[in-house]
Amino acid sequence: MGDEKKSKSKIKNDIIFIAALLAAVCLIGIIYIATRAPGDTVIVKVDGKIFGEYPLDTDRTVEIRNGDRVNLLIIEGGEAYMAEASCPDGICVAHRPISRDGESIACKPNTVVVIVRATGEDSPDIIA
Amino acid sequence: MEKRQKKIKKIAFLGLLTAVAMLLSYVEALLPSPVAAVPGIKMGLPNVAIIFVLYRFGAKEAALVSAVRVIMVSLLFGNPMTFIYSIAGAMLSIVVMIVLKKLNFLSTVGVSVAGGVFHNAGQILVAMFLLGTAELAHYMIVLALSGTISGVFVGICGALMIKKLPMYKI
CATH class of the missing domain: 2.60.320.10 (N-utilization substance G protein NusG, insert domain)
Structure with a gap:
């Protein structure tokens, strides 16, 4: 029973972790694109x-x-x-x-x- | 005697799993890319075997199998250039997975997603270094997304393998 509880909380951690990872990558990307010099x-x-x-x-x-x-x-x-x-x-x-x-x-x-x-x-x- | 037998068993299984990882690399190369416009999107199927080794055997063994797999696949199907990209991605990926597994707060799915995303990150870092440009950074967003999706799939496959295959415990 305890094992199941643990694996459930791990799945929750997974979701939080994946969301944080994607958010970080998107943030870096947005900063990168927004700060790019205009071309001519x-x-x-x-x-x-x-x-x-x-x-x-x-x-x-x-x-x-x-x-x-x-x-x-x-x-x-x-x-x-x-x-x-x-x-x-x-x-x-x-x-x-x-x-x-x-x-x-x-x-x-x-x-x-x-x-x-x-x-x-x-x-x-x-x-x- | 018992100890020696165990060691031999382990070597045999690691060899077998290296072969599985290589075969998965080959199968992956046969599959058409889901988005033709974006090179670099891959399922990361070999990671199923790597995850399995990581959880069943340990960190050292997983790093070894991953390295041997990259070297062998590059020798068989690739060239020095693809080798540099692959080894950078594979090593960064395995280091991140080992650390996350040690921290023990994620399931195999989370670990495998991190592995997939950092595999791509390693390759992009090498590309940025070799091409001397930061141009490719925005590419990372696309690859992070695809890495996440395939990482979930690979993680579930890996978890199933770890659960269902009784073969050998260390």
């Missing part, structure tokens, strides 16, 4: 090669063509997002707009990566 340049890469670089403060639409695969990138109001993509999964289109240094949208089927950079400083290239 949008870099588009196709097949790992630079396709183009665009300032984040000018509104424009970029059509990223790679053979018959097309992605439509929109830069608007200091944010960049993927409006359309010829890929089947549409993960990149569902991605929220990006604007901070280091944020990126990747379209794996089309091998397109859009990444925001703060050009004021030398940041390491994570894609290469």
